Amino acid sequence: MSFYLSAVGLISLVTLVVVRLLAKRTVNDLPLPPGPTPVPVLGNLLAIQRDAPWLTYKEWSMIYGDLIYTRILSQDAIIINSEKVARALLEGRSSNYSDRPRFATIELFGIAFRTVFLAYGNTWRLHRRLYHQSFRADAAIQYRPMQLQKARQLLVDLLSDPEANELEIHLQNHSASIIMSAVYDYDTQINDPLVAIVKGVMDMVIKAETPDKAAILDAYPILTRLPAWFPGASFRRHALHCRKYIPDMVEKPFEHVKKNMAAGTAGPSMVSESLKRIKPEDDFGQLERAIKESSATAFSAASETTYSTLLVFILQMVLNPPVQEHAQAEIDQVIGSDRLPDFSDRPSLPYIEAILRETLRFYPVAPLGIPHAAVNSDTYEGYRIPKGATLITNHWAMSRDESKYPNASEFRPERFITESGELNDDTAMFGFGWGRRICPGRFVADASLWSAIVSMLTVFKFTKVKDGHGRDIDFEPKWTAGAASRPVKFPCRIVPRKAGMDMEKLVHLIRSAP
Template structure:
């Protein structure tokens, strides 16, 4: 009987707590949303593999601003660019904080810039990024980005069946950011530092899933379970993740320090920042910030650039007319005796439209990184409590039918005006919002463009064929997690010029220098 009363009392406590959380300390209501179940909230109604799709479906009923609860964690989801701009940009002073999720501490990723609370440490990180990656500073990396893009062409030429396509794109993306951040030249295959970041980011993506965060935040005592305890596999996963993360932070940083001591260090974010602050009294503080911000840049940029290029190639395979129109444009401006460079970019609007459509079609971070409100706020008659988790649903924005007609179609033409130029829509919502917008977006944009234009100039990406010579049709699938990208798909990579081999491609590359 006593146990029965205790259980009833616990359930009533949870219900009362959730009611208070939903009403807040104001007469204004929270934004509308689906009715939560007792204790579980809306947990069972959210697709674990693609919560962004669930949120968009709810948007059809409840609007662009939705309140949802998973266990004891409430969140407000933004489903439109209009609302995201109104809150996360125009009121960025109030929406630049981050939630404190238990998983972030547990898995050893709290140091990453994207998870830092709004404060002095975050401002120092942003200062370091601005020095290295601002629009003006990003120009210095262009020769390196073109060089890496042309190495990617050689890698793809040797893999006509696309068996190692993912590895080529990941190595390419990692090689660019490793060069910019650490002045480190990656090996063409099986680079040890690239392997570290692959392992680390795989674990971080798993650790960052909303359902896992909600469970551990609702019951933080679970984080204290010993790794051997039945059902505590997440604790063992966390220990492995911490080991990978430690290597990812320390090893490339030590590479730079060693080269600086030997006098052989080239320009990079780390070396330039260390030299700039070496005379400061709080040098240790600056060094730690440089170490942590550089590791964040390395891991985040390599993952997102690689995933976006995979989206691009998938859409070229499925939309051959798009790449044919792009190649006609490239040949009319560049010809076939050299490869495109950044000087050609303004004259290639359709290639630019392909890049924008790739970013729009499938944002590889569909829900971005959650924001948190610094203080209570009101928006269009709804109450937003202090400390509320704010989620910008980039995927829903990419499927906004009022802005993008037939949004499930891959159509670069939506960015082209009737006169053949580009419209004002840059489809950059995937880079984030306000003061938390991606500081490396200018470098990322150039990396994506240089790889895309180079591949369009040299290759055709088509469906693979079976033994009878028939196209192998497939239905695109996407990975789950905080970051999402296409699951491996069959394709064929064919040079556009007849007789193109590694020697001729190398000559073409040399003539383009």
């Protein structure tokens, strides 16, 4: 009997080893996903449109499908061009695709501490726990009164600038003021020095976070050692400049909270509430560092994306007057003209909701999202995904999926409304990411966008600028390049909808709001 059991055990072990070896050989023998043929050394680098790689990847999808293999120098990259594949891999197999690539540019610019770049591990989990405690769906409700207050301040700012000369500044200040309040209980001012620091850092980070630049430095790490004065080493100068301001971005707003807590004047915020949760038995140094770094990430990420999305919204209102008129007719029917909307009105304004969804769909402000990385080799529908490959989610291609969004190049909020006049199940949230890496602040961002959009549509009409003969001046929208993209400054007029609306009447309307 003992011999029999030993023999069975040995046979089982051999069988298991053989099965695993055959499985491994089978995986390795599978082809890579289809894609353009790479050239020696450079791979497909020269075939990619540098200012808008998402357009190249979308074009490739028409030839090779929704899962594409490409190589950028020495880096394997898998392009995901559809929601179906993104859900199957990044959500269905999230344990294998929740890591991030190790980009040399991230270390060089001193921004490896940001949550979005952290490796899938304990530090990342700690950051996510901090976000979840402050920004999960039920916790995000506490910020709504503040978000309405900030939206109404935006109305005051826009009324003072009818020609929209400072439109971008107004939207930047608005977006920054919300996240600074939520994260630090900090009231921003015009030309606020802290906001200026973060904006400067983010402008440099956006330029650094491109796959082609990262691939070049990853393939030739010796370039990171070039002196800043060396010809062609502008990235080194940018990196040095960025690293100079990183400590201020991380430390100064954090110290603001600690100072107010010591004085007993701190209001609720992500930082103050997180500090209060630290127990005597916790590792204080580790938690404090995580709070600093996660809060700095939240501020820098949220202010940029919210501001850019609001720019897309206003651009589309200027270009699509019938959409704007439909939205304002709904507001007039539900709200009337004697008050401003609040969150209790949201369920009664489905077309406004549809406009928000269509804004997110029409132009994802992070067209390629943040890349994922494969922890282990994998297979999908007969194709091999190599271990360590970078996975790029082409949100732009998803937004232009004609099978889901017919006439996708048109701004049509009606696509989110059923024949019975109700909202459908499509929230167009793919721009917030996937799986375990989905944006933890999406509920706060959603409320910030809705409150700003409905408030602006209630009070203003956004129109084209007219020439000396009273005719509309047409223009072709343009977009910035980089990991985050937004509309380039465009001509716009901001016209109060209500006759005789001036600053005194607007302030009265705001003050009379609950």
